Amino acid sequence: MILTVDHVTTYSYDSPMGSSVQSLRLFPSRFSGQREIEWQVAVEGGIRGGEFRDGAGDKVESWSIRPPIEEVVVTVRGKIETTDTAGVLRGHRELVHPMAYLRETTATWIDDGLAKLASEAVADCTELLDCAHRLSAAVAEAISYEPGTTDAHTTAAEALAQGKGVCQDHAHALIAVARAHDLPARYVSGYLFATEDGAPHEAAHAWTEIWIEGIGWIGFDAANSCCPDDRYIRLGSGLDAHEAAPIRGITQGGSEERLDVTVALEQVQQ
Amino acid sequence: MIEYFNEMFDGDQVRAPYSALDGWTREMPADFRAMKQAEAEAMFRRIGITFAVYGEGGDPDRLIPFDMFPRVFTQMEWRKLERGIKQRARALNAFLLDVYGRGEIVRAGRIPARLVYQNDAYERSVTGFVPPRGIYSHIVGIDLVRTGRDQFYVLEDNCRTPSGVSYMLENREIMMRMFPQLFRENRIEPVEGYPEALRRTLASVAPAKCNGDPTIAILTPGHFNSAYYEHSFLADLMGVDLVEGADLFVEGGFCWMRTTEGPQKLDVIYRRLDDAYLDPLCFRPDSMLGVPGLMDVYRSGGVSICSAPGAGVADDKAIYTFVPEMIRFYLGEEPLLENVPTWQCAKPDELKYVLEKLGDLVVKEVHGSGGYGMLVGPKSTKEQIEIFRHKIMEDPDNYIAQPTLALSTTPTFVEEGVAPRHVDLRPYCLVGDKIELVPGGLTRVALTEGSLVVNSSQGGGVKDTWVLAE
Numbered sequence: 001m002i003l004t005v006d007h008v009t010t011y012s013y014d015s016p017m018g019s020s021v022q023s024l025r026l027f028p029s030r031f032s033g034q035r036e037i038e039w040q041v042a043v044e045g046g047i048r049g050g051e052f053r054d055g056a057g058d059k060v061e062s063w064s065i066r067p068p069i070e071e072v073v074v075t076v077r078g079k080i081e082t083t084d085t086a087g088v089l090r091g092h093r094e095l096v097h098p099m100a101y102l103r104e105t106t107a108t109w110i111d112d113g114l115a116k117l118a119s120e121a122v123a124d125c126t127e128l129l130d131c132a133h134r135l136s137a138a139v140a141e142a143i144s145y146e147p148g149t150t151d152a153h154t155t156a157a158e159a160l161a162q163g164k165g166v167c168q169d170h171a172h173a174l175i176a177v178a179r180a181h182d183l184p185a186r187y188v189s190g191y192l193f194a195t196e197d198g199a200p201h202e203a204a205h206a207w208t209e210i211w212i213e214g215i216g217w218i219g220f221d222a223a224n225s226c227c228p229d230d231r232y233i234r235l236g237s238g239l240d241a242h243e244a245a246p247i248r249g250i251t252q253g254g255s256e257e258r259l260d261v262t263v264a265l266e267q268v269q270q
Numbered sequence: 271m272i273e274y275f276n277e278m279f280d281g282d283q284v285r286a287p288y289s290a291l292d293g294w295t296r297e298m299p300a301d302f303r304a305m306k307q308a309e310a311e312a313m314f315r316r317i318g319i320t321f322a323v324y325g326e327g328g329d330p331d332r333l334i335p336f337d338m339f340p341r342v343f344t345q346m347e348w349r350k351l352e353r354g355i356k357q358r359a360r361a362l363n364a365f366l367l368d369v370y371g372r373g374e375i376v377r378a379g380r381i382p383a384r385l386v387y388q389n390d391a392y393e394r395s396v397t398g399f400v401p402p403r404g405i406y407s408h409i410v411g412i413d414l415v416r417t418g419r420d421q422f423y424v425l426e427d428n429c430r431t432p433s434g435v436s437y438m439l440e441n442r443e444i445m446m447r448m449f450p451q452l453f454r455e456n457r458i459e460p461v462e463g464y465p466e467a468l469r470r471t472l473a474s475v476a477p478a479k480c481n482g483d484p485t486i487a488i489l490t491p492g493h494f495n496s497a498y499y500e501h502s503f504l505a506d507l508m509g510v511d512l513v514e515g516a517d518l519f520v521e522g523g524f525c526w527m528r529t530t531e532g533p534q535k536l537d538v539i540y541r542r543l544d545d546a547y548l549d550p551l552c553f554r555p556d557s558m559l560g561v562p563g564l565m566d567v568y569r570s571g572g573v574s575i576c577s578a579p580g581a582g583v584a585d586d587k588a589i590y591t592f593v594p595e596m597i598r599f600y601l602g603e604e605p606l607l608e609n610v611p612t613w614q615c616a617k618p619d620e621l622k623y624v625l626e627k628l629g630d631l632v633v634k635e636v637h638g639s640g641g642y643g644m645l646v647g648p649k650s651t652k653e654q655i656e657i658f659r660h661k662i663m664e665d666p667d668n669y670i671a672q673p674t675l676a677l678s679t680t681p682t683f684v685e686e687g688v689a690p691r692h693v694d695l696r697p698y699c700l701v702g703d704k705i706e707l708v709p710g711g712l713t714r715v716a717l718t719e720g721s722l723v724v725n726s727s728q729g730g731g732v733k734d735t736w737v738l739a740e
Contacts, residue, residue, distance in 0.1 A: 021520060021563035023551050049563065050523035050570025055370070055397025062566035064521045095398040097373060099387035239394075248551050250562040 001230040002268040007076040010260040016068030018252030025236035027059040031092035033085040039078035057094035058236035087227025089217040098211040101184035107240040111157040118177035136220040170222040174208040184211035187244040191233040203263040275678040287342040335731035341713040348737040354607035359410040359699040364600035366406035393580030402475040406578040410699040416678040429585040436500040441734040457739035459709035465507035471702030484537035487511040520563035525573040615666040624671040709737035
């Protein structure tokens, strides 16, 4: 599938702010499921800084903006060819040991509720890949999709307790229950192309990858009860949403920040 | 009864390195000694050196007692130590380069993967980044104790930002001012080359993007930090700027220092700030001490950070056990300095042994430092031992145990005259385009009679450390 992405993120402020630094992880991962055709990331009025590809295989580019700043506008425009790899992250060059993804974070902290979910989901399961599928299904079952019920700081435990959430919460919960079984797991941020029947949601999307010994990293999208296919564009990963955030920035000043995001994905007909 | 090696006396014979000091103390009148001691203290107060040694906590404004009786090594003894320390510094750096790369030592099954990759100090964000010259730890502080004529043990490695080197320099300075004749009569290797050697070391790891003379600065958390004196002292002696996070900013892939003449590009940062505070964009988002975006500049090769972020995974107490293995694996050599035998309470059979022998052992927290939260079995009451037994059983992973080491003694001025007191040693090894060690280090002394705990927070003091020239 050939997809175009038009993604604009705007942070606006009531009064002028000081300088701003942005660390962007807005570039498509390089693996056999994705071929970049063109991709441009820019920060309006910004100065491009260093760029590198980190040990997890993600490309990072940093930008800075001189004061005074009234808004920070980050744009992504790209075209990419995707293929369905049945969720397997094949041909992805990375150096980080999977075991480094067993560490808990605040967002993925396992409480009694998650521990119970983790053990019940795989009570009679011996095969790792099967376990991962069951955990994903259990999370989908336990947390229903309801936008507006959680925020960026909601933890996996909190989302499970209220039984509602969005893709970020599903991803965090699946990470927590996978790690509970000693399965390395990580948060993946990216895009999802919404099909016409309206089933999938959230063009800016997030899912989970679980490390299965002998196969490698496999994506699980508990929010949509499936594994990522050619409708998905993978950007970057981390221990949780905070670490995997496509945009991380700090703008100096005391003014309230308003966030506006528009993401449009379109399929290019061949 | 444990025999302690006395570095000055072999029975009633004075050992050669101390022969000059024997007469010096004998001939020193008591009132003269008291006067000199007061003079030394006044000098320390005046220069304001009152901080605690790395991670020890305690009152930062308290003066660490200075003992005027020097600790002496012969050239032969020192050369042996020097080889062992340099070997260790090379192996620790090779380990860091490896575990942030392909992890050959883990693949070879020589160190458990879990200990490395699940370690809190393992910094995933720098995996795959190779710092200039492949060096992570540019200043390696290795804590040593002596238990016999030729027997030294490494207590721990400090690969991040070992402090205390200003004591090494100030102790010498003050001794030379107070007792110039001692330095005329004895051929003592100088230590004052340290700041210049440190500057050269830092300059040698400037990033590839730096052309010309690198600009170096020391990044301090600020004046409320217990080692602030040392930060400003070293900056002064090296002739480099002392900066705080707010003095720096990033732009265009470089790190800049605000100066009265406009921004100046900074090439090498000697940071005295923990990883977690370096950059709120990469690490703790609430850090006010760091520089937003610094890690991106670092990882794209725009600035060097010394020690490299992530270096802490090499000096963890659980990793310590494997340093001899690192030396064999990376260098193909046998370790010249021994590790203290260590039992991991995380292992059930070793835990069983530790609990049986609790009264004979020293038990430490895996991540503890500063002599807090530890049990010295032979020096503890039955009750203290039982309290500790419960603590260990509740959380065995958090503890390691070692035999009680018979730390050597050196003569130390006490109320009644001169008496033996237990000492340790921290030399500072510099790793850059070459590996250097100034002949000397920081000797800490347990001033309380019979005490084996040299930490300043627990009644420890410091001494000048001499290496005699041939």
